[in-house]
Amino acid sequence: xxDFNFKFNTKILFGKNKLEEIIPEIKMVGxxxxxxxxxxxxxxxxxxxxxxxxxNKHQIPFEELxxxxxxxxxxxxxxxxxxxxxxxxxxxxxxxGGSVLDCCKAIAAGVHYEGDPWDFMVQKAVxxxxxxxxxxxxxxxxxxxxxGNAVISNSETFEKRAMGAPILCPVFSLLxxxxxxxxxxxxxxxxxxxxxxxxxxxxxxxxxxxxxxxAMSEALIKTTVSLSPVxxxxxxxxxxxxxxxxxxxxxxxxxxSFGKLPGDWSTHLIEHEVSAIYDITHGAGxxxxxPAWMTYVLDEQNAWRxxxxxxxxxxxxxxxxxxxxxxxxxxxxxxxxSIGMPVSLKEVDIDDSQLGTMAEKACRFGSxxxxxxxxxxxxxxxxxxxx
Amino acid sequence: xxDFNFKFNTKILFGKNKLEEIIPEIKMVGxxxxxxxxxxxxxxxxxxxxxxxxxNKHQIPFEELxxxxxxxxxxxxxxxxxxxxxxxxxxxxxxxGGSVLDCCKAIAAGVHYEGDPWDFMVQKAVxxxxxxxxxxxxxxxxxxxxxGNAVISNSETFEKRAMGAPILCPVFSLLxxxxxxxxxxxxxxxxxxxxxxxxxxxxxxxxxxxxxxxAMSEALIKTTVSLSPVxxxxxxxxxxxxxxxxxxxxxxxxxxSFGKLPGDWSTHLIEHEVSAIYDITHGAGxxxxxPAWMTYVLDEQNAWRxxxxxxxxxxxxxxxxxxxxxxxxxxxxxxxxSIGMPVSLKEVDIDDSQLGTMAEKACRFGSxxxxxxxxxxxxxxxxxxxx
Numbered sequence: 001x002x003d004f005n006f007k008f009n010t011k012i013l014f015g016k017n018k019l020e021e022i023i024p025e026i027k028m029v030g031x032x033x034x035x036x037x038x039x040x041x042x043x044x045x046x047x048x049x050x051x052x053x054x055x056n057k058h059q060i061p062f063e064e065l066x067x068x069x070x071x072x073x074x075x076x077x078x079x080x081x082x083x084x085x086x087x088x089x090x091x092x093x094x095x096x097g098g099s100v101l102d103c104c105k106a107i108a109a110g111v112h113y114e115g116d117p118w119d120f121m122v123q124k125a126v127x128x129x130x131x132x133x134x135x136x137x138x139x140x141x142x143x144x145x146x147x148g149n150a151v152i153s154n155s156e157t158f159e160k161r162a163m164g165a166p167i168l169c170p171v172f173s174l175l176x177x178x179x180x181x182x183x184x185x186x187x188x189x190x191x192x193x194x195x196x197x198x199x200x201x202x203x204x205x206x207x208x209x210x211x212x213x214x215a216m217s218e219a220l221i222k223t224t225v226s227l228s229p230v231x232x233x234x235x236x237x238x239x240x241x242x243x244x245x246x247x248x249x250x251x252x253x254x255x256x257s258f259g260k261l262p263g264d265w266s267t268h269l270i271e272h273e274v275s276a277i278y279d280i281t282h283g284a285g286x287x288x289x290x291p292a293w294m295t296y297v298l299d300e301q302n303a304w305r306x307x308x309x310x311x312x313x314x315x316x317x318x319x320x321x322x323x324x325x326x327x328x329x330x331x332x333x334x335x336x337x338s339i340g341m342p343v344s345l346k347e348v349d350i351d352d353s354q355l356g357t358m359a360e361k362a363c364r365f366g367s368x369x370x371x372x373x374x375x376x377x378x379x380x381x382x383x384x385x386x387x
Numbered sequence: 388x389x390d391f392n393f394k395f396n397t398k399i400l401f402g403k404n405k406l407e408e409i410i411p412e413i414k415m416v417g418x419x420x421x422x423x424x425x426x427x428x429x430x431x432x433x434x435x436x437x438x439x440x441x442x443n444k445h446q447i448p449f450e451e452l453x454x455x456x457x458x459x460x461x462x463x464x465x466x467x468x469x470x471x472x473x474x475x476x477x478x479x480x481x482x483x484g485g486s487v488l489d490c491c492k493a494i495a496a497g498v499h500y501e502g503d504p505w506d507f508m509v510q511k512a513v514x515x516x517x518x519x520x521x522x523x524x525x526x527x528x529x530x531x532x533x534x535g536n537a538v539i540s541n542s543e544t545f546e547k548r549a550m551g552a553p554i555l556c557p558v559f560s561l562l563x564x565x566x567x568x569x570x571x572x573x574x575x576x577x578x579x580x581x582x583x584x585x586x587x588x589x590x591x592x593x594x595x596x597x598x599x600x601x602a603m604s605e606a607l608i609k610t611t612v613s614l615s616p617v618x619x620x621x622x623x624x625x626x627x628x629x630x631x632x633x634x635x636x637x638x639x640x641x642x643x644s645f646g647k648l649p650g651d652w653s654t655h656l657i658e659h660e661v662s663a664i665y666d667i668t669h670g671a672g673x674x675x676x677x678p679a680w681m682t683y684v685l686d687e688q689n690a691w692r693x694x695x696x697x698x699x700x701x702x703x704x705x706x707x708x709x710x711x712x713x714x715x716x717x718x719x720x721x722x723x724x725s726i727g728m729p730v731s732l733k734e735v736d737i738d739d740s741q742l743g744t745m746a747e748k749a750c751r752f753g754s755x756x757x758x759x760x761x762x763x764x765x766x767x768x769x770x771x772x773x774x
Contacts, residue, residue, distance in 0.1 A: 001564075001629035003402025008395040014646060015390025177388075209626035212610040212634045219602035227598060239596035242388035246646060247599045255642070259401060259633060 001209050001259040008253065009169035010146045014246065018174055019050055022093075022134060023058050025172040029132040030091025033062035034084050036104050037095045038069065042138060045182055051095065051136070063087045065107075068096065071153045071160060071275055071282065072103035077117045080107035084131065092133040094170075098142025098194075101135050102150035105168040108133045121152050121161035123365070127168060134172045138179040140245040141191030141283060143198055143252025145173035153276055159361065160276035175249065177241035185232055189339040190283025191248065192228050196221050197286040198251040202263040203309065204371050206302065210260050217256050218312045220247050225313070228339050266369040267293045270379055273358035280348050287341035288348070291333040292386035297372040298325050305371070345386050355383040388596050388646040395640065396556035397533045401633065405561055406437055409480075409521060410445050412559040416519040417478025420449035421471050423491050424482045425456065429525060432569055438482065438523070450474045452494075455483065458540045458547060458662055458669065459490035464504045467494035471518065479520040481557075485529025485581075488522050489537035492555040495520045507550040508539055510752070514552035521559045525566040527632040528578030528670060530585055530639025532560035540663055546748065547663035562636065564628035572619055576726040577670025579615050579631065583608050584673040585638040589650040590696065591758050593689065597647050604643050605699045607634050612700070615726050653756040654680045657766055660745040667735050674728035675735070678720040679773035684759040685712050692758070732773050742770040 013021050026033070033055065042048045055062050065080045083089065084107065094104035110117035112129040119125035137145045144150065148168035153160040183191070203217045224247055230240040250256075257263060270293065271285040298306050300322065307321035310328020314335075318324035333343050342348050359379035367373045374382070400408050413420070420442065429435045442449050452467045470476065471494065481491035497504035499516040506512035524532045531537065535555035540547040570578070590604045611634055617627040637643075644650060657680065658672040685693050690708035697703040697715020701722075705711035720730050729735050746766035754760045761769070 001402075001626060001633065003405065005398065005400050005405075005408070007398035011392065011394035012645075013392050015388075018390065018392075021392070209630065211614060211630050212607065212637070215606035215610050216603055219606040220599065223599040223602050239388060242646070243596065243598050246388065250599070258399075259629070 002261070004258050006254055006258060008146070009148075009166060009171070010253075011172045012146065012249070013172060013174045016176055016178060018176065019136075020054060022136070022172060022174055023054065023060075026060065026091055026093070026134060029171055031060070032087065032089045032091065033060055034065055034080060034089045034092045034104075034107065035062045035095065036065040036068060036080060036092060036100060036107070038097070038100050039067065041182065042095050045179065047095065047136070047138070047179060051093075062093075063089060068100045068103045070099045071279060072099040074106075074118050074121070074152055074154045076103050077106040077110055077152060080104070081110040081117060084111045090131060092131055093136070094133060095136040095138065097137070097139030098144040101137070101142070101144040101170075102152060104133050104135070105144070105148070105150035106152050106163065107131075109163070109165065109168060118152075118154060120163040121154070121159070127163070127165035130165070130167045132171050133168070134174075135170045136174045136176075136179070137245070139183055139187065139191055140180055140241070140248040141194040143195070143248055145170060145175065146249050146253035151272065158276045160272040173249075175245055177238055177245050180241050180245060181236045183235070185340060187281070188231055188235070189228075189341050190281045192224055192231075192244065192339060193283040193287045193336060193341050195224050195244070195248045195251050197267060197283075197290055199256060200290065200309075201265045201268060202256045202260070204264040204305065205261045206371050207260060213256055213258070213260055214308065218309070220251055220256070221313050223247050225335060232339060261370060264370040266297075266374055269368050270358075270362050270382060273362045274350070276361070277354055277358060278348070278350055280350075284342055284348060287336040287343055288345055288386050289382070291329050291336070291343060292382050294329045294332075295385050296378070296382045297369070297374075298322070298329070299372075302371050345383070352383070352387060355380050359383065389648070391645050393641055393645060395533070396535075396553065396558070397640075398559045399533065399636070400559060400561045403563055403565060405563065406441060406523075409523070409559060409561055410441065410447075413447065413478055413480070413521060416558055418447070419474065419476045419478065420447055421452055421467060421476045421479045421491075421494065422449045422482065423452040423455060423467060423479060423487060423494070425454065425484070425487050428569065429482050432566065434482065434523070434525070434566060438480075449480075450476060455487045455490045457486045458666060459486040461493075461505050461508070461539055461541045463490050464493040464497055464539060467491070468497035468504060471498045477518060479518055480523070481520055482523040482525065484524070484526030485531040488524070488529070488531040488557075489539060491520050491522070492531070492535070492537035493539050493550065494518075496550070496552065496555060505539075505541060508541070508546070508548035514550070514555060517552070517554045519558050520555070521561075522557045523561045523563075523566070524632070526570055526574065526578055527567055527628070527635040528581040530582070530635055532557060532562065533636050533640035538659065545663045547659035560636075562632055564625055564632050567628050567632060568623045570622070572727060574668070575618055575622070576615075576728050577668045578635070579611055579618075579726060580670040580674045580723060580728050582611050582631070582635045582638050584654060584670075584677055586643060587677065587696075588652045588655060589643045589647070591651040591692065592648045593758050594647060600643055600645070600647055601695065605696070607638055607643070608700050610634050612722060619726060648757060651757040653684075653761055656755050657745075657749050657769060660749045661737070663748070664741055664745060665735070665737055667737075671729055671735060674723040674730055675732055675773050676769070678716050678723070678730060679769050681716045681719075682772050683765065683769045684756070684761075685709070685716070686759075689758050732770070739770075739774060742767050746770065
């Protein structure tokens with residue numbers, strides 16, 4: 001087990017009828033808000049009206065930033081920074097899924113930074129100061145509600161890159177499972193895939209002294225898998241939505257990575273290049289790339305870990321590690337298919353024309369990966385498995 | 388899943404060579420210390436000298452409270468409060484196991500309370516203000532290092548009672564597995580039993596929509612069980628000590644109880660009455676009472692939960708819930724025996740002379756328990772099973 005220092009910075013407000021509880025949390029650190037959201041979904045479920053009424057009732061002035069898109073773009077970040085500066089806003093309230101939350105983190109960081117906020121994504125600048133932010137989550141997927149990380153896209157350069165800092169952790173996150181009732185099957189399944197992928201990215205480490213972290217990781221995946229049919233068939237099943245929502249938060253709030261190397265993350269980095277060019281749903285991209293990545297990097301040295309996952313999560317009974325590992329990959333692929341996710345590039349109409357470009361961009365800052373270092377040629381091979 | 392609000396208040400410093408890192412944490416909130424510890428163990432492992440040298444180096448004035456005993460007594464709490472007041476101390480540094488930590492929480496609460504600190508234990512007073520405290524843990528067992536709870540004994544009244552408040556959460560806890568190397572087999576095994584018992588107290592709830600909490604609970608017990616032989620046979624195995632130490636913290640930091648009823652806790656309440664009179668090691672008392680409690684409360688309605696535990700933790704293969712449950716209890720008892728814990732009162736020389744007295748005191752504030760309400764007669768029956 002590796003040394004670590006950690007303090008959770010986010011207060012969680014979980015459950016129904018808690019919207020008004022955000023007011024004292026906001027007032028503790030802010031007085032003038034940026035209210036940021038995506039498309040119309042928060043309006044159609046009535047949440048937007050409730051929030052606006054609440055802010056008016058408590059006389060909290062606010063400006064709005066709307067239209068933040070999935071795979072959020074740097075242009076929204078720039079726009080949010082501008083609105084905050086022009087109106088002296090000192091708190092960002094992000095209402096939506098991970099895309100809105102991530103965009104708002106970049107805005108929060110950008111307000112006090114003189115350069116272009118894209119600098120954070122290309123490692124030209126580090127976050128030193130940030131406007132506090134709070135979140136109201138409407139999609140269980142990214143875990144962004146309890147960490148300081150964000151992923152932003154740049155449609156001019158076809159890039160999708162990550163940034164992060166502890167001060168970008170939301171001061172509070174309101175998690176009301178009812179707000180996820182209207183998430184359709186596709187996005188629910190993509191969220192499930194994203195949750196499982198986060199756990200797996202952290203799970204794939206060459207270290208062996210990670211028993212409790214591994215056991216908890218397996219617990220989160222098993223819970224997600226077992227409840228997936230329920231949320232997909234009964235979108236308004238509060239209990240199942242609640243379990244998935246909370247599992248999503250636990251998957252990426254630090255809990256699974258304490259005392260370990262920071263995970264592999266190759267699949268996320270590779271997928272980012274796919275969705276940067278083709279703008280596919282992130283979770284769908286992960287369902288395609290993860291099994292392909294596993295198939296490519298699996299070898300005799302690391303087979304024990306793949307086999308552990310296969311046995312403890314997918315119930316594979318096979319004493320041979322390599323064989324168990326392959327069966328586990330097949331089981332995972334079959335699970336993704338069962339929830340309606342694509343498991344090949346072909347299924348989302350991506351051909352082999354950009355494989356080299358995407359592979360090159362994925363390792364733009366050098367080779368990637370933890371349990372196996374990958375260069376451009378390796379990544380092209382992974383894409384070929386995924387075709 | 389039930390609604391909850393939560394923020395973790397404790398910063399964890401986990402690993403080797405981190406002692407000096409406590410200084411900035413202390414300086415953030417305090418300037419004059421109470422250094423509190425138990426017997427001589429922190430002196431024999433050299434930790435006491437290191438701490439004193441460090442405080443002197445950083446010119447932090449401190450007074451000492453030593454001799455805090457296992458099942459910590461209210462007299463130590465009163466003494467600590469007196470020392471803090473007389474010397475205007477504004478920070479408590481607890482160095483030791485759960486007993487020292489619990490004693491220090493009661494001291495922290497008592498400094499600003501005009502009455503006798505025992506009032507907190509008998510629900511005559513609630514904690515409104517407290518001196519901040521930090522901890523350096525030397526025993527993996529109670530989980531006290533990341534929560535606001537404490538259990539204090541009163542040797543005059545033969546009582547052992549709990550208190551708690553969020554502001555009693557340590558501001559930091561230093562967890563160095565090396566500090567647990569010299570914990571002997573008996574206390575290591577008692578600590579393991581305490582960890583498992585905490586998870587089980589939280590696990591036994593009548594609720595069914597607790598899938599992720601249950602899965603994580605099972606993960607923590609399985610990790611503890613699988614590493615027990617290693618720490619018992621190789622007390623200086625860093626990796627195993629580290630896993631057990633971190634699991635111990637996770638078992639009672641809130642993680643397993645979010646969104647649920649607060650657990651059953653009958654076994655702890657019953658055991659407290661045993662160790663209040665006979666002063667046995669808390670973990671040993673739990674190893675005796677837990678299987679007896681399970682045997683008594685198990686019925687057709689709640690068998691599903693006992694069976695879930697039996698199958699997922701103890702590997703019982705039996706499709707009948709009641710039968711699986713009984714096999715699970717037997718497996719747990721056998722595990723406790725295998726690590727050297729007693730599983731009957733007879734083994735610790737306790738006869739039936741005080742059963743009625745202990746049972747009466749256990750339900751002094753009314754019947755206890757969540758999955759089954761227990762009155763005096765029930766508790767006597769549990770003791771009889773445990774004889």
